[in-house]
Amino acid sequence: MIRKPRGTNDILPENIKEWLFVENEFRKICSEYNFGEIRTPMFEKTSLFKRGVGDTTDIVKKEMYNVLSDDALYKYKNDKFKSSDSFTLKPEGTAPIVRAFVENKLYAEKQPTKLFYITPCFRHERPQAGRLRQFHQFGIETFSATSATADAEIISLADVFFRRLGIDNLTLKINSVGCSKCREVYHKELKKFLEPKLDDLCVTCNERYITNPLRILDCKNEKCQNTIAEAPLITDYLCDECSAHFEELKSALDIVEVDYIVDPKIVRGLDYYTKTAFEFISTDLGSQATVCGGGRYNGLVKQVDGPETPGVGFGLGIERLLMVLKARKFKFNDEKTLDVFIVTFDKETKMKGMEFVTKLRKKGVAADIDHLERSFKAQFRYSDALNSKYTIILGSDEIENNKISLKNMKTGEQIEMQMDNIEKIIELVRESK
């Protein structure tokens, strides 16, 4: 048997309603917050992510699905291969949106540009519950707004979205990771603090000391946590501008009535974040606890060859969202979908049934008929199993009299009526909705 690739999922008809539901809710709220939908390709030039997400990040270093383009293969033969000639299945949503913003010169339109997207993402990781190789994200991005009210707006959107779905047990953690200026100062201070304590830190933290000292702050190792308890915090080293922005954000969140806790230790794994960083954490999810994460990225547009333009956004994991909803026993609408099922007896009545079912469908009635040569009784049982509102019996008696028998499956009431009285059926179906 050929199996699906590891870490991917089929979404079957019985689950699709959950997806459609959250997608619709997300589209709705984005429209209310005045964000417009954007769709970008499933793959991009590899160089976009190397430059946008950051060459040193885990995502770029070891989790991307790269594929050589035809052009690259040709050039490779001619010994002219460049990394920009390979493609990568998008590992995250923001860099492609930024690319589209720049390439389509959206910065020249009225500002700010407020975009949202729904997209699959691909990362080559070891799968776990809540962590897949193909997963799906909702995301939004606001470009050209420097004000912290823009940060508060997207956080509010996520907050209201969750609450509408009845999720009120998430923790919102916010932090400011500063700009390149204050980060540089902070890095030095942090390294100075950690240097004499390296022996007390775990192996990975010692590696992180060299590659990305910020990450040591959210190590889960207890010994490391004790060691760094007194470590300097980024929030104490923010420059005036970043500090003012962070204060503005907190006031704005208070105004829009979003609860948060400041956690100076949250760090984001993508290089492009500046100033605001935040995540919504769930306790229903095990170790993959972040349902939604995002922040500000004031240098990214420039980094991707656009004009210097600030941005803020978030990514929201759809699979994780659905896991939370299931953990909270969320009731998805399970309305009857079939209005009418038609029961027939033999070749002749079946053909008449086909004619009739098509007439109903043309009028917008959800109708179906047996294709498995089932017995009369089995057809009835099937109609019941489908949860159909009405069952129509079409036998030789009915055909002879140009009539049908129509049974209401809920009340058991059965009536006879003229076969061409489709309008009456439509009326009955509408009534029972």
Added chain:
RNA sequence: GCGGUUGUAGUCAAGUGGUUAAGACACAGGAUUGUGACUCCUGCAUGCGUGGGUUCAAAUCCCAUCAGCCGCCCCA
């Protein structure tokens, strides 16, 4: 990428070296000729994730491999 753990039908499972692989749910058919739900009856794994090996004998032991789950790493 690292460590741990699990893998018997569509689903949940019993079986831990011996002959025909329990049971439940689901599914399909039937209970006197054209009426569903309840009830009753019948059917449904030459097969135990896959491939090797040990043995007279393997779902059971060993090795490899694949997949799921948990933790780490990382992140949505």
